[in-house]
Amino acid sequence: MYYLIYFAYEFTPFTTTSLDELLAQAREKNAKYNVTGKLLYVEGTFIQLLEGDKPAVKHIYNAIEKDKRIIALKVVIEGPAKKRYFPNWSMAYDKISLTDINEMEQCEHPGVKEYLSKATPIRLLKLIANNPLL
Numbered sequence: 001m002y003y004l005i006y007f008a009y010e011f012t013p014f015t016t017t018s019l020d021e022l023l024a025q026a027r028e029k030n031a032k033y034n035v036t037g038k039l040l041y042v043e044g045t046f047i048q049l050l051e052g053d054k055p056a057v058k059h060i061y062n063a064i065e066k067d068k069r070i071i072a073l074k075v076v077i078e079g080p081a082k083k084r085y086f087p088n089w090s091m092a093y094d095k096i097s098l099t100d101i102n103e104m105e106q107c108e109h110p111g112v113k114e115y116l117s118k119a120t121p122i123r124l125l126k127l128i129a130n131n132p133l134l
Helices: 016-033 054-065 098-105 112-118 121-129
Strands: 002-010 036-042 045-052 070-080 092-096
Touching (some): 002 121, 016 036, 016 045, 016 054, 036 121, 045 121, 054 070, 070 121, 098 112, 098 121
Antiparallel strands (some): 002 045, 002 070, 036 045
16 A cells, blocks of 8 residues: 655636636546545645555556646655555545635634645644544
């Protein structure tokens, strides 16, 4: 088992329809490669956890790197994992806000980019899992 967490910014604003299309594409491709995970959409920013066999995760990530809808892609952490966090989801999804992040972490981040510049991998994993006690 292998995992990878990254974040990226939207190139142009996504509509509800374009987000739905992105999710449908991701779920179909992930199911084909037996990759699971979760995608968060936070005010124009994507934070995603991919998990599965290393070649499959890398293949999916390489396709994401080429996606013209996003920019400034950055891998936060990757490596071997003992288990899947989202075994039943080809791609779980949540749309959250900076306010949600601030409430979960009980602090005031001035913006999503500032939050990501200081977020540790474990903080992002907690955010993705939506479990502050993880």
